[in-house]
Amino acid sequence: MAKKVVATLKTPGGKDWAKVIRAVKSEKTGAYTFKEEMVLVDKVQEYLATGNK
Known part of the structure; x- marks a missing residue:
């Protein structure tokens, strides 16, 4: 899975x-x-504040 994330971030x-x-x-x-x-x-701070589960 790490390769998939790294490949996505390079685009x-x-x-x-x-x-x-x-x-x-x-x-x-x-x-x-x-x-x-x-x-x-x-949106990271907003996501963490909402408490999405």
């Missing part, structure tokens, strides 16, 4: 994106999992 406009990794707690087990998403650099 024109690819530097406008940031990979956001968020720890999400499961309601059933209480264990944490990690959710990875590509978000526009301008």
Whole structure:
């Protein structure tokens, strides 16, 4: 998967994106999992503030 992200970032406009990794707690087990998403650099703070799950 890392190669795919790196290849995407090398395209024109690819530097406008940031990979956001968020720890999400499961309601059933209480264990944490990690959710990875590509978000526009301008929207990172907004994305983290909303608490998207």
